[in-house]
Amino acid sequence: MHTAIISPHGHWTRQLAPPAHRNPGSRSGRRDGRRERVFPDQEGAMVEGSGFSLFDTESIKGFDAAKVERDPVCDRNKRPRIAKVEPDEVKPGDKVVISGENFGTKECFHTVTFSSASKTPVDFKFVSDSAIEATVPDAKAGMSFIIIVAGGGSAQSKPLLIKSK
Secondary structure (H helix, E strand, O other), rough: EEEEOOOOOOEEEEEOOOOOOOOOOOOOOOOOOOEEEOOOOOOOOOOEEEOOOOOHHHHHOOOHHHHHHOOOOOOOOOOEEEEEOOOOEEOOOOEEEEEEOOOOOOOOOOOOEEHHHHHOOOEEEEEOEEEEEOOOOOOOOOOEEEEEEEEEEEOOOOOEEEEEO
16 A cells, blocks of 8 residues: 655655554654654645555646647447458459448558458558558468458458469
């Protein structure tokens, strides 16, 4: 357990709680070992159970209105869905159009991945809430799924055929 100490300037700091044999809200500063009562509003007072103090943290000092305005608001309730991928037969380097719904906004859309090249970054262009253009990465030939990740979750396409170069 932690306690808070009030500094001479009125700031709170965190400190480990006193051992169990000490009386909470008291401190022993006397040579004869007797305890002297300290009240929470006194300078240097320990306040029991305050845990981590939130004073002097950036979130309480205020906010930057411009930063709040720039932060995206992503709707996490609308799960993305891929309806189709065109064309359904491609080669590495070809462009595909991923159509569907609930892809969100450009700021909330995260990634496009091909299952046959899952560790390869994919170049993509966010077109709209229902369309993404992506470039097929160097992947082994065969069937592959496209996985997208948006603010509302992820979605997987039906398989498409990746041909060799």
